[in-house]
Amino acid sequence: MRKSILIGLKLAVVCMGASLLLGFVNVITLPAIEENRRIALQNALAAVNRVGTPGEMVIVEGSRVVRNFYPVFLDDGTISSYILTVVGDGYAGDLIMLANYELNGNLIAAVMMEHTETPGIGDAPERAVYYEKFIGRGADVPIPTRRSQLTVAQSDSIAGATITFIGVANALAYGSNFVKNKGE
Amino acid sequence: MVKDLTKAIFKENSIFIMGLGLCPLLGVSTKVINALGMGAGVLFVLVCSNIIISLLKDFIPSKIRIPAYIVTIASFVAIVEMVMQAYTPGLFRTLGVFVPLIVVNCVIFARVESFANKNTVMPSIMDAIGTSIGFALGLVVIAFIREVFGAGTITLFPIGNFNGVIEIPGLINAPIRIFGLAAGALFVVGILQAFINWYIAKKK
Numbered sequence: 001m002r003k004s005i006l007i008g009l010k011l012a013v014v015c016m017g018a019s020l021l022l023g024f025v026n027v028i029t030l031p032a033i034e035e036n037r038r039i040a041l042q043n044a045l046a047a048v049n050r051v052g053t054p055g056e057m058v059i060v061e062g063s064r065v066v067r068n069f070y071p072v073f074l075d076d077g078t079i080s081s082y083i084l085t086v087v088g089d090g091y092a093g094d095l096i097m098l099a100n101y102e103l104n105g106n107l108i109a110a111v112m113m114e115h116t117e118t119p120g121i122g123d124a125p126e127r128a129v130y131y132e133k134f135i136g137r138g139a140d141v142p143i144p145t146r147r148s149q150l151t152v153a154q155s156d157s158i159a160g161a162t163i164t165f166i167g168v169a170n171a172l173a174y175g176s177n178f179v180k181n182k183g184e
Numbered sequence: 185m186v187k188d189l190t191k192a193i194f195k196e197n198s199i200f201i202m203g204l205g206l207c208p209l210l211g212v213s214t215k216v217i218n219a220l221g222m223g224a225g226v227l228f229v230l231v232c233s234n235i236i237i238s239l240l241k242d243f244i245p246s247k248i249r250i251p252a253y254i255v256t257i258a259s260f261v262a263i264v265e266m267v268m269q270a271y272t273p274g275l276f277r278t279l280g281v282f283v284p285l286i287v288v289n290c291v292i293f294a295r296v297e298s299f300a301n302k303n304t305v306m307p308s309i310m311d312a313i314g315t316s317i318g319f320a321l322g323l324v325v326i327a328f329i330r331e332v333f334g335a336g337t338i339t340l341f342p343i344g345n346f347n348g349v350i351e352i353p354g355l356i357n358a359p360i361r362i363f364g365l366a367a368g369a370l371f372v373v374g375i376l377q378a379f380i381n382w383y384i385a386k387k388k
Contacts, residue, residue: 011248011255014240018259025263032270040273092281116281118211123280 040113041098045070045083047128048100048109052080065174072100081108082179088171091163092116095125099172104139105180107131107172122164124157133157134169138176145169188307192314198291199322199373200380205291208282209323210369215339217348219327221275223320225268225283229260230292230312234300238308241301253296254287261286291319329372334363 045054054070070083081102088095095117099110112125124130133154137143144150146169147162158165198204205226212218236256237244244252265283268276276283286292295315300308331337336355342348362368 007245007248010243010245011252014244014252014255018255022259022262025266029266029270033266036270036273118281 044098044111044113047111048083048098050081050100050108054083063178065171066178067096069178079103082182084175084178085113086171086175088167088169090115090117090167091122091161092118095164095167095171097125097168097171099175101138101176101179103179103182105176106136106139107134107143107176109135110172117161117164122161124161125164125168130157130168134172138173139180143169143173143176145173186310188310189314192295192311193318193321196315197318197322197380198294198315199319199326200377202294203377204294205289205319206373208285208289209326209373210366211282212279213323213327213330213369214334214364215278215331216324216327217275217339217341218278219320219323220340221268221272221279222282222286223316223323225261225264225279225286226289226291226319227313227316228264229257229286230295230316231309232260232263233257233292233296234308234312235305237296237300238303238305249297249301253293257292257296258287291315326369326372326376330363330368333360334365334368335359 049072052072052074054072057068057070059068060066065086065088067085067087069085071079072081072083074080081100083098083100086097086099088097093116094114095112096114097110097112100108102108110131111128115123115125117123117125133150134143144154145166147155147158147165150158196202199206199209208222212222233253233256237253240252261284264286265276268279268283295311299311303311328338331339332352332355336352336357336359338350338352340348340350360368363372
């Protein structure tokens with residue numbers, strides 16, 4: 001019994017040392033990581049925005065997919081579109097995207113912010129060309145969420161990463177409905 | 185100690201001789217810069233882990249050595265992850281899931297268990313440096329072949345006006361795509377292993 005406790009205590013000492021070291025490194029690196037995230041967000045907002053100026057971020061409570069949104073204002077103060085942070089279920093974790101929608105739910109542009117998909121296979125949504133199959137859809141024509149709704153060329157572009165495609169498509173479709181249901 | 189270093193680089197090369205660490209090899213050896221980044225990450229984690237384990241080998245009871253190794257290795261991998269995320273975010277995004285997966289890289293676990301656990305600090309450091317250099321060397325050679333033939337480029341670090349990408353005339357417009365895929369990686373590893381085995385046999 002005493003021997004087991006001693007062994008447990010020794011493991012606890014190792015874990016404690018590791019925790020202290022990680023805490024120290026975290027304190028040093030966190031400001032730089034936060035700054036990188038802020039720059040990445042600014043770049044992503046600039047990449048998806050077409051007209052107007054994004055306003056303040058509005059947090060969305062109780063939604064698994066839409067985390068927050070930015071209303072985009074024209075010079076006269078009217079809202080031209082909504083930029084949403086949407087989260088899809090990928091093969092290896094969350095797919096966090098920024099997507100800009102017209103008020104009728106049509107997708108204007110989208111970019112991938114963070115993901116943990118397999119490099120070289122599931123990282124295709126990092127490229128702007130990936131979203132061409134979704135852009136201009138969402139209002140009259142629904143956003144494709146199944147492989148059968150794609151053309152042959154589009155279907156080829158998601159080969160090997162179908163789960164990633166479904167995650168991206170479902171999140172974008174949810175975002176489209178979210179904007180439509182805002183009723184503005 | 186120099187013998188430990190050279191032995192780990194050539195005679196016991198983790199990729200070509202021992203066949204360890206092939207999973208990250210397949211994943212990250214698509215670009216030379218990825219191979220350099222992964223090699224640097226493995227070097228840091230292995231050197232630090234070997235130092236800690238060789239220092240604590242008498243303190244850690246045999247029954248809990250595996251969890252103690254995992255905690256140690258995972259901590260240094262988390263440090264690499266945080267430092268990359270903070271200061272080289274582009275490389276961190278490119279390496280993606282393979283950075284956390286250094287925790288379960290057989291190369292690191294094998295050296296910690298078979299060498300650092302039985303030796304003092306200095307030989308453990310030399311072994312870690314040799315193993316990491318051998319691993320990085322293998323990664324870079326394979327990445328170089330795959331990138332040149334599979335993409336027609338050589339991607340290095342951007343410096344000043346140089347964007348870091350060297351384009352290979354002829355191959356840039358007509359690359360051999362199979363080299364960029366996992367099958368291409370296995371093909372290159374197989375060919376290089378066969379060549380090294382042939383060379384060793386000839387030398388004997």
